[in-house]
Amino acid sequence: MTKGQNALTEVESKELLKRAGIPVVATKLARSKREALSISKEMGFPVVLKICSHDVVHKTDSGGVRLGLANAAQAGRAYSEILSSVRQAHPESRIQGVSVQPMAPPAVEVIVGMSKDPQFGPVLMFGLGGILVEVLKDVSFRIVPVSERDAGEMVREIKGYPILKGYRGQKPASIPALEKLIVKVSQFVEKNPQIEELDLNPVFAYPDKAVAMDARIILE
Numbered sequence: 459m460t461k462g463q464n465a466l467t468e469v470e471s472k473e474l475l476k477r478a479g480i481p482v483v484a485t486k487l488a489r490s491k492r493e494a495l496s497i498s499k500e501m502g503f504p505v506v507l508k509i510c511s512h513d514v515v516h517k518t519d520s521g522g523v524r525l526g527l528a529n530a531a532q533a534g535r536a537y538s539e540i541l542s543s544v545r546q547a548h549p550e551s552r553i554q555g556v557s558v559q560p561m562a563p564p565a566v567e568v569i570v571g572m573s574k575d576p577q578f579g580p581v582l583m584f585g586l587g588g589i590l591v592e593v594l595k596d597v598s599f600r601i602v603p604v605s606e607r608d609a610g611e612m613v614r615e616i617k618g619y620p621i622l623k624g625y626r627g628q629k630p631a632s633i634p635a636l637e638k639l640i641v642k643v644s645q646f647v648e649k650n651p652q653i654e655e656l657d658l659n660p661v662f663a664y665p666d667k668a669v670a671m672d673a674r675i676i677l678e
Contacts, residue, residue: 464654464677467510468517469557471673475658478646480639482670483562489555491537497558498533504561507536508672509544513551515674520547526561562671566622566631567660570640570670572602572647574654580647584609584640586618587660594618604644609637622663631663639668654678 466474472482484501487510488494498505509522517523521543524536537556544551569587572580578601585597598615600608613619613636624630639661647653655676662669 465512465515466675466677467512467554467557468508468673469510469554471675472670474650474675475646475670475673478642478649480642480646480658480670481668482673483559485557485559487555488537488558491534494537494556494558495530495533498527499530501558501560503530503533504528505533506559506561507533507540508557508559509540510554510557511544511548511551512554514544514548514553515676520544559671562662562669563664565662565664566628568622568631568636568663568668569597569657569659570643570661571659572643572653572656575601580651580653582612582640582644582647584612584636585616586621602644602647604640606637606641609640609644612640613637629665632666632668635666635668636661636663652677 469485469487472485475482486497488497504526507524507527509517514520514522522540524540527533527536540556567587569585571583575581580602582600582602582604583597586594596616596618598612600612613633622631653675657674658670660671662671
């Protein structure tokens with residue numbers, strides 16, 4: 459099986475994480491345009507729409523993400539565009555629908571991830587998130603299980619730590635919330651050894667909380 463076939467959808471991933479006490483943004487699956495519009499109105503605009511498929515791991519690269527949709531007309535158009543783009547990019551993909559979530563206020567973006575090392579087993583990663591993780595590769599690592607002390611060290615080890623503290627007038631991120639999130643993810647990974655990879659990216663780090671905006675879990 460390919461990794462795409464082993465991947466849980468974003469909605470499935472977030473549901474598991476939520477049950478484990480890991481904060482995720484409210485996300486619902488829409489199987490039709492009408493359902494997407496109904497959920498969008500229920501959540502309140504602006505909203506975010508994303509493709510939901512076991513076979514599409516990199517949603518943005520496939521044209522499967524639309525942000526900041528301000529009304530029903532924009533959301534309906536986005537739904538059609540997402541399906542068209544993804545079917546063109548991945549004709550063989552099985553599409554479950556489109557996920558709908560509220561457009562959250564901007565914050566410092568971080569990533570919490572896990573991958574399995576052949577020698578050490580599950581290894582947790584923390585760093586600046588969004589596209590910055592690919593560009594800067596400013597991350598820290600610890601072998602699972604990760605203690606509260608380990609989590610604190612992980613947060614402070616990255617070069618971007620001053621950004622988390624509130625650089626040049628920016629609102630600071632809650633360091634305790636980030637530490638708690640890292641420990642929760644470590645515990646979740648320990649209890650679910652069948653998880654091969656996990657990515658929470660981005661996590662929006664606010665002054666009072668940290669919430670995962672996107673999530674991806676790949677099973678062995």
